[in-house]
Amino acid sequence: MLDLLFDSSFAASVPRFVTPILLAALGGALCERAGVFNIALEGFILVGAFFAVLGSYFTGSPWFGALAAILAGIGMGLIFAEFNLRRGGDPIVVSIAINLLAAGLTTYLLRAIFDVIGAFTDPNIVGFRPIKVPVIESIPLLGPILSGQPILFYVALAAVPAVHYFLARHRLGLRMRAAGENAAALQAGGVSPQKVRLWALVACGMLCGLAGAQLSIANVSLFVENMSAGRGWIAVVAVLLTRGRPLPLFLIAVIFGAVDSFSFRVQGLGLAQQFTDMMPYLATLLMLVGLSWWRRRQEV
C-alpha cells in the first residue's frame, strides 16, 4: 500500500504541484516585504492561466503563452496599484474586488472569444514539454524529480535564490524592505515608497502570471473556469507563515505541493474525491494552527 502511494512517479509529480504555489508565493512575498497587503494572488493566477492558454492558442507557442500570462499578471498588478496605492483603497477591499474581477473576466472572455462555457480545450493549445536534464537525469531518486519537468519548474527553482538575493542585496530589493518596515525613513531618503511598492506589485503580477501558466499550459493544456481553485489562497498563507522570506517559503511550498500531489494520488485509490480535494486546505489550516501555536509559545 505504502509503496503504491510513494513510488517514483509520485515523486516526479510533486514539482508540478509545487511550481504554481511557489511562484505565486514568491510574488506575494515581494508584496508582503514591501508593505503591500495583497491577498488577490488567487485572481492574479487565474488571469495568468487564462491568458497563457489564449497566447498559446493564437501563436501555437507555449512561450508566447507564458509571455501573455506575464503581461496579464502585470496588468492585474497595475490595477491593484491604481486602486490601492494611488486611490488609497483598502487592500482587503481591492483584493476581494480583484478576485471577483478575475473570476468574471476569465469566464466572460472564455465565452466572448472561444464561445465555450466551463472548459476550453483545443489541439491548438500547445503546452510546455518536459525537459530532460542530461547528467541529473541519471541520479537515482532525485533524477525523476529534478529532470523531466516543464521549464517553469526550473524558473521557480531559480526564482527562490534570485528573490532572496534581490531582497538581501539589490538596491530595489532593499528599498522594498524599507518600504515595508519603515516607509517614512525611505521617504526621508528621497525615495517614494509608493513607487517601490508599484514595482513589487508588477513583479508579483509576473510571478503569479507564470504560476497560472504552469497550471494551464504545463500541467495540462486547457483552461477550466476557476482553475486556480484556492492555490492563490494557499500561497497567501505560505507568505503569512514565513513572513515573506524566500528560503522558508520554498520549504513550505514543497510541503503544500507534496500534499497536493498526494491528494491527487489517493484519489486513484478509491477515497472519495471530496476528501482528497479537501486535503490541501486542511493541511494549510493545520500548518497555520501549528505555527501560530508555536509562535505564541515563543512569545510567552
Added chain:
Amino acid sequence: MSARGIASGEALSWIGAAAAILAVFFLLMLMVGAPVGEALQGFFNGAFGGRRFSYLMTTLSRAALIIGMAVSVMLSFRAGLFNIGGEGQLVAGGLVAALAAILLPGPPLLVLVVSILAAMLAGAVWALLAGVLQLYVGVPLLVGSLLLNYPARYIASYLVAHPFRDVQSGMLQSHLVPQDMWLPYFPGTRLDIGILLIGFVAVGAIVYSYTTLHGYRARMNGLSPDFARAVGLPVTRLALSTLAMSGAIAGLVGAVAVFGIHHRYIDGMLVQPLYAWTGIIAVLLVGMAPWAVPLSGLFFAAVQTGAAGMERAAGVPKEIALIMQAVIILFVATRVSGALLASSERRGADGA
C-alpha cells in the same frame, strides 16, 4: 482650498468614476458585438419585468439571500472582525437544514422550526471555529475563516453525493424535503415568504447596530480594538458573540434557500452563485452603513438578474455582472470604506 472647491472636486471625481464604470461596460458590450439598446432593455426586463413580474420576483428572491449574507457580514465587519468565511457558514446552514428536515420525525411545522434553528446553530458553530482559531491559537481570522470554506463545501458535497444522495435523480443532490415544510409562496407568485424572515433579521440587525449596547461596543471594537480593550470591554466575549450572530444569520440564509427555493440541498447551489461574496461587496459598497445594506444587496441582485436578462435578449454573457460588480467596488468602495477598514489588525496598515 475653499469648502466649495473641495465639494466640486469631490463631485468631479465621482463623475469620473461613473464615466469609467460606464466605459468598462460599453467596452465589454463592444467586445461581444451586442446591440446596446436591446441589451439594456433586456437588463431592465430581466431585473424588474417579466410576465406578471416573474423576473422581478426572481430578483427579490435572490436579493433576500444576498441581503441576508450582507447583514451577516456587516455585523462582523463593523466589529472589526474580517470574517470572509460566510460561504462556509451558509453551506453548513443549508446542509444541516436539509438533512434535519429529511431525517427528523414529527409534525412538519415543528420539524421546520427545529431544522431552521439547527441550521442557525451550524452556521454559528462554523463561524465560532474561525473565531476560536484567531483568539486562542492566533490564526488570523481573515485566512482562518476563508480556509474553513473549503472543508464545509467538500463535506456538504460528499454527504449529498454519497450517504444522503437522491440516487434516482441522477444528480448530486439530497432528497426533497417533505412538501409540507416548504415555505409558502406569496399568492400568485413564485416568491416565497423567506424574504420576510430575512427582512425581519435585517431590520433587527439595523436596530441592533444603531441602538443596543452590544452593537455599540462591537462598533467600538471595530474602530479601535486598543481603545475597547483599554476601557475594559470583554473583547474576547464580544468577538465570539458577534461571530456567532454572523454565523447564525448565514445559517438562516442557507435554510431559507433550502425551504424556500430549492427544497433540497443541491451540490454547489450556495457556492456557485457567490451569495457570500456578493454579500461582502454589498457591505463594502456602502461603507458598512447598516441602513444602506439592504438597498445595496437589492442593487447587486438586480445587476445579476439583469445580466441574465441581457444574455437572453442580446447574447451578452451573464458573467458581465461579476465584472461590473468588481469594477463598481473598485471605483466606489475603495473610496467609501477606506477609513472604516483601517482598524484591522493586519500589518502594513501604515501604508497606502
